[in-house]
Each structure stands twice: as structure tokens, then as C-alpha cells.
Amino acid sequence: MLPESKPLQLPQFVDERRVSPFQYGVIILCGLVMFLDGFDTQAISYMAPYIAQEWSLSKPMLGPIFSSSLAGLMVGYLVLTPLSERFGHKKAIIVSTIVFSLCTLASVWATNVTELMVLRFITGIGLGTAAPSAIAMTGEYSPKRLRATFVLAIYCGFSLGFIAAGLAAGWFIPHYGWRSMFWVGALAPLMLVPVLFRFLPESMVFMIKNKVPPQQILSVFRKIDASVGQQSKPVFVVEALEQGQHGALASLFTRDRIMGTVLLWLVFAINLGEFYALQSWLPSIMTGLNYPMSTVVMATTLTTVGGIAAAFITGPSMDRLGAYKTVxxxxxxxxVFVALTGMAFNSPLWVLLSANFLAGCCISGGQKSLIALAAVFYPAPMRSTGVGWALGIGRIGGIAGPIVVGAALGIGWSPSAVFYGMAIPMLIAGLLVLFLGRRYGNSNKV
Structure with a gap:
């Protein structure tokens, strides 16, 4: 006779235990999804010059190809991410991975801009749906004391995908042509899909909320802690579910959370505006100042490397010293560092490169840290929706940032003045996050 059930509570069950190999496996799989997401997102940038040459396109004609993918990302973030709360994060990750894999594969046979735009739009939808669910799964299977570190770790996978795309392009395109990048970008995630089917578990919160057979849920708990015994009638409690039964999207705007949601969106918009402005205009600015291309590439790469390096500091700091205070x-x-970059344009090269690296630590690293902060701010039942909508709304800033910088340069601002101007939103973002910490830092149930 099996013993009577003792309630198993989330997130306490995960928070109170050491991280098991099973949980590390979940995090690694989510990191691989993010890596392939980043690879596919960046690969088109390296293919673009060759596409333009083969199809006799002017540079402005490449803009719609890039924009179609970004538009698809926004649709994925805003429209489809809430569905993962209804159908499950595992299903969302697998289906979206299949979608962006097949659309990337179909792009091999695209023959004109219209076909490629449609395929990139659908690819973007898949990419935009996979990331928030991967972040939500990582957050759920991570103890609170390590949640920010693990979310930052898998988002570094996204940045590593950017770097891998550049390395792969340098090898495959000269030898096999630009279409080879689509083959790599499609076949790698398709190979991952069976692994996700076999080893990626479903969200425990989703299973409890949707009344999956208790023994099936218990088997996941036992993979986390083998000392949990068999129970005849296991009982599960999810703290965040006990606080209300709002839908995931409606829960973002409850009376006690609406201010935090709106301010978080504003910080996301600021950070994405800074990130895309830096990535878009730094190469052009440095080229205009007569720096050699090797130096331009190094400076731009350092901003990405800085973001990855920052994660090794900000992740543990968020978990130990507090997420809001750290960000x-x-x-x-x-x-300070963005303003220092403005000053460094008239300084020795090593000063400029150091400033680029440090600015990247705060802008690119800030973006990763902000996603981890969103995973802390929103409880598990609404985490993927909260992160997805923050990323989606933040895209408005990502679109506006390069436009504003371009306009400033167009009316005669110097590169130094542009970076002095870019420093001010960083100050505003910092003050907003510290305010969020005072308002919500001690009240979130995650």
C-alpha cells in the first residue's frame, strides 16, 4: 500500500534542493535552442552581400529582408508566446523549432525577394516563439538562488550563436555559397528536435494547472529528487496559482503588477534601442573616421564579447546581491562607459577598444541581465508571456534607436556627441530599475 500523499509545493520544491543532473539537462537543451536561435538570426547578415550580388539587388532592397524577420519576431513574442501558457512550453519549443527549421530549409530554394521575405517572416515567428518558452522553462527548473545565473547562461547561448554564424559563414560561404548557411541553419535544429522530444520535460506548472495524471507529474519531481517516494494520491501546490486565476496575458496588468510591467517595457525599449543603435552605427561611424576594416570588426565584436563576459559577473551578483540592484x-x-566611448574617439586605439568592450558589457550584458530580471519579476504561470511581451514591446525601441542615431548624424552631430546622447537613456534605465527594486524587490513570488 503506497503512503498517503504529502503536498509537493512549487517553487519551494525546486528552491530547497541542490540542482540535479536532470535540471542541468533541461538548461542545456534550452541553451541549445537559444544558440540555434541566435545562429539563424545572425546568419542572414553574412549572406546578404552575396544575395544582393546574385540577384542584382541594391543595398536598400536588403532592408525588407532583414525587417521581415524582425516583424516575425515581434509577432512571435506578442501573439504566439501567450499560447505556450495554454498548450505547454515543451510543445511551443518543439513546434517553433520545427517551423523555423523548415522555413530556413525552404529558403535554400528561394528565387526572389518576395519569397525570401515571406520565409524569413515565418522563420522570425518561430524564433520569437521559441526563446520566451526556453527562458520560462529555464526559470522554472532553476532554484531561485541560481535563477538569474541560469537564464543569463542560456541567453549567452544566443550570443554564441551570433559568433558561430560568423565563423561558419567564413568557412561555408567561400566554399559552398551562401545557400549553404541555410542548410546548416536548418539541419542543426532539425537534428535537435528528436532530442527535445525525448529528453525535454514539460513545464511542471503547466502539468499541474492542466490536471495531467498525478503519477506523470510525480515522475518529474522524482527526476529532480530521487528521494521523493511513490505516493498513492500525490498532491501538488503552485503558490502563484493560488494567488489568482487570471489568464497569463491579463495577469501582466493586475492592479499590483501593471506599473512594474509598463516600466519594465520602458527599460526593455531603452536597452534594445541602445543595443541596435550601437550594433548598427558603430561600424559606419568608425569607417567614417578612417579606421581599417580589421579594427572596425574588432571593435564591433568586442561589444558582443563584453556582453558575454558581463554575464559571468551579473548572473551570480543578481542571485546573491539582488536582481534589481545589480541591473x-x-x-x-x-x-559612464557609453559617454567614455564618445570621448575615446579622439584617444589612442587601445582606449577606444577598451571603451567599446566596457560599453558592450553594460548594453549587451544589460540586455541579457534584463531578461533574467523579467524572469525574476514574473512568476512561473505567466513567465513566458511576460518575457515575450517585454521583448516584443522592446522591439519598438530597437527600431527607433538606429533611426534616432541616424537622424542625429544627419543633422551634423559628431560621433562623440552621439555617444554622449546615448549615455542619457542608460542613466534613465538605471534609475527606473532601482525604482522597480524598491517597489517590487521584496514582494515577488517566484
Whole structure:
């Protein structure tokens, strides 16, 4: 006779135990999804010059190809991500991975801009749906004391995908042509899909909420902690579900959360605006100042490397010293380093490269840290929706940032003045995050 059930509570069950090999496996799989997401997102940038040459396109004609993918990302973030709360994060990750894999594969046979735009739009939808669910799964299977570190770790996978795309392009395109990048970008995630089917578990919160057979849920708990015994009638409690039964999207705007949601969106918009402005205009600015291409590439790469390096500091700091305090201070320091970059244009090269690296730590690293902060701010039942909508709304800033910088340069601002101007939003973002910490830092149930 099996013993009577003792309630198993989330997130306490995960928070109170050491991280098991099973949980590390979940995090690694989510990191691989993010890596392939980043690879596919960046690969088109390296293919673009060759596409333009083969199809006799002017540079402005490449813009719609890039924009179609970004538009698809926004649709994925805003429209489809909430569906993962209804159908399950595992299903969302697998289906979206299949979608962006097949659309990438179909792009091999695209013959004109219209076909490629449609395929890139659908690819973007898949990419935009996979990332928030991967982040939500990582957050759910991570103990609170390590949640920010693990979310930052898998988002570094996204940045590593950017780097891998550049390395792969340098080898495959000269030898096999630009279409070879689509083959790589499609076949790698398709190979991952069977592994996800076999080893990626479903969200425990989703299973409890949707009344999956208790023994099936219990088997996941036992993979986390083998000392949990068999129970005749296991009982599960999810703290966040006990606080209300709003839908995931409606829960973002409850009376006690609406201010935090709106301010978080504003910080996302600021950070994405800074990120895309830096990535879009730094190469052009440095080229205009007569730096050699090797130096331009090094400076731009250092901003990405800085973001990855920052994660090794900000992740543990968020878990130990507090998420809001760490991210707020990171942005305040970023205010200084972005302004320092403006000053460094008239300084020795090593000063400029150091400033680029430090600015990247705060802007690119800030973006990763901000996603981890969103995973802390929103409880598990609404985490993928909260992160997805923050990323989606933040895209408005990502679109506006390069436009504003371009307009400033167009009316005669110097590169130094542009970076002085870019420093001010970093200050605002830092103050907003510190305010969020005072308002919500001690009240979130995650």
C-alpha cells in the first residue's frame, strides 16, 4: 500500500534542493535552442552581400529582408508566446523549432525577394516563439538562488550563436555559397528536435494547472529528487496559482503588477534601442573616421564579447546581491562607459577598444541581465508571456534607436556627441530599475 500523499509545493520544491543532473539537462537543451536561435538570426547578415550580388539587388532592397524577420519576431513574442501558457512550453519549443527549421530549409530554394521575405517572416515567428518558452522553462527548473545565473547562461547561448554564424559563414560561404548557411541553419535544429522530444520535460506548472495524471507529474519531481517516494494520491501546490486565476496575458496588468510591467517595457525599449543603435552605427561611424576594416570588426565584436563576459559577473551578483540592484547599477555604470566611448574617439586605439568592450558589457550584458530580471519579476504561470511581451514591446525601441542615431548624424552631430546622447537613456534605465527594486524587490513570488 503506497503512503498517503504529502503536498509537493512549487517553487519551494525546486528552491530547497541542490540542482540535479536532470535540471542541468533541461538548461542545456534550452541553451541549445537559444544558440540555434541566435545562429539563424545572425546568419542572414553574412549572406546578404552575396544575395544582393546574385540577384542584382541594391543595398536598400536588403532592408525588407532583414525587417521581415524582425516583424516575425515581434509577432512571435506578442501573439504566439501567450499560447505556450495554454498548450505547454515543451510543445511551443518543439513546434517553433520545427517551423523555423523548415522555413530556413525552404529558403535554400528561394528565387526572389518576395519569397525570401515571406520565409524569413515565418522563420522570425518561430524564433520569437521559441526563446520566451526556453527562458520560462529555464526559470522554472532553476532554484531561485541560481535563477538569474541560469537564464543569463542560456541567453549567452544566443550570443554564441551570433559568433558561430560568423565563423561558419567564413568557412561555408567561400566554399559552398551562401545557400549553404541555410542548410546548416536548418539541419542543426532539425537534428535537435528528436532530442527535445525525448529528453525535454514539460513545464511542471503547466502539468499541474492542466490536471495531467498525478503519477506523470510525480515522475518529474522524482527526476529532480530521487528521494521523493511513490505516493498513492500525490498532491501538488503552485503558490502563484493560488494567488489568482487570471489568464497569463491579463495577469501582466493586475492592479499590483501593471506599473512594474509598463516600466519594465520602458527599460526593455531603452536597452534594445541602445543595443541596435550601437550594433548598427558603430561600424559606419568608425569607417567614417578612417579606421581599417580589421579594427572596425574588432571593435564591433568586442561589444558582443563584453556582453558575454558581463554575464559571468551579473548572473551570480543578481542571485546573491539582488536582481534589481545589480541591473540598476549596471546601467548606471553603463552611463559612464557609453559617454567614455564618445570621448575615446579622439584617444589612442587601445582606449577606444577598451571603451567599446566596457560599453558592450553594460548594453549587451544589460540586455541579457534584463531578461533574467523579467524572469525574476514574473512568476512561473505567466513567465513566458511576460518575457515575450517585454521583448516584443522592446522591439519598438530597437527600431527607433538606429533611426534616432541616424537622424542625429544627419543633422551634423559628431560621433562623440552621439555617444554622449546615448549615455542619457542608460542613466534613465538605471534609475527606473532601482525604482522597480524598491517597489517590487521584496514582494515577488517566484
Amino acid at each position: 540598476g547599477i549596471l546601467y548606471l555604470v553603463g552611463f
